[in-house]
Amino acid sequence: MRLAASLIGSSLVVLLVLASGGFIRGMQITLNPTDPLQTNVMILGVGSEEGVERSQIDASVEGISAASVPGLKERAGVIYASPEIHAALPVRADANSDKDLNAVMRGVRPVALLVHPEVEIIAGRPPQAGMDEIMVGALASTRLGLPIERVAIGQTLHFDDRDWTIVGQFSATGSVMNAEVWIPLTDLQIATNRESSLSCVVVTLDDASFTDVDVFAKSRLDLEITAIPEQEYYASIAAFYGPIRIMIIVTAVLIASGGVLGGLNTMYAAFAARVREVGMLQSLGFTSRAIVINLIEESVFAAACGALIGTIIGLLLLDGLAVRFSMGAFALTLDAPVVLIGLLGGLLVGIVGAIPPAIRCLRLPIPEALKSI
């Protein structure tokens, strides 16, 4: 019974550590793309550095930037400059629904698939302009709060007074795009009444450096634009979520402390029942140190078993679980460092939970210990 309590206590602590670690890691990966090959720079409106959704720049910036910044990546005559609109729009499951679902929409042209190579079409095809077609990310259903089958190819979503057919699904693992709905740029421009403006232009550098784009942005004061490395932009968004991360860590530590106290209680009860046995060992000549180590070993063994059970349950139930947040959605990520922290947390419960009761157990004089029932 006590062994079961130790196992459950340790498993729960490990599960909690894995959940909070996976949450933090998932958000970190999504908002801090660290692919060294990704050399994208975002050109957006001055004063909108903290949120591209607020940015409005002239549609001509795409052409001017592509022509003015030498050294942008180019393939088969196509310059890697993607004009985009980012908008959070209320969509409905169908025309009769009265519930608004908050979708993160990105209006794009085909060049976006070159500029964002992490986006991979996993089913269907890209949407065509003027055909009321859209493409959804792998986590879009989580963001929309709809069952996954509701965003399958052939299904429709309703916004701007008409139905839009889902013709493609894409995956962009480890990126906020994974939860977005992509729509042809011109269609979104019409739907949002901003035919002559964009949210941003994302360019991919080749021979050019960030400085070249920065010089262009600062020199064209008339365009009211600024340049920011894409990685830096998402890092600033991640910094915004810093307090949430701290709150999660504090909560995890508090609950883990509860787990340790629970473990202490269990061990006190377990060791109290073995006072006589400990007294016998002492009278046979075993040193106090050897007995303490033995008791800790027992406790750590039970905790380790619980930690393994918790880790297996966590990997089965939590890994990849989609979580919604304001920027879209991300998947809980239980990678090696998170699993290691979880296992160490479980072992810590075993060690910290055993030492005080073991010492208390040894404080009793041997004659009294031998007489105890």
Place this chain on the structure above:
Amino acid sequence: MYIKSAVVLAASVALVSGCGEQSQTASNSENTNSASTTPVAWILETQPENAVSIADAKASAEEGQEIVIRGRIGGRKVPITDGSPVFTVVDMNLPHCGEIPGDKCATPWDYCCETAEDITANAATIRLASADPKLGGLSELDEVVIKGTVGPRPNADVLTINATGVYVVGE
């Protein structure tokens, strides 16, 4: 006994010479540091005369013209970017957020309290010859007088000064 004394003496000599090398390294390090803070060539010791406001310069300056303007570094959240030879300045007549009573803006140099049109009308771009403005110790909200020539002006909103010298007012 003699051997022990010799060993102690040798160790002491080694220790003393080791300390000497360390001091030398420290001294070199200090020299390197002091070299990096040496004023750069484009920082002017004396203030250029006949400086005009940015708004006036925008109204009349032509490409290739020698000009002296006065302004304050700012106009966007990051007016000076690491490694970039370009920075932006705003006319002294346009108050920055820090000059507005009660404004708690964390980045007053971005002039977020002003309209985008006002910022555009009162801002200019300063381009140094492949130099990092931060090497000259320039930072946001510094009042500067810039001497240089007017760069290409594709429209009235664009004023780029190819700077030959920058004087920091109040230093």
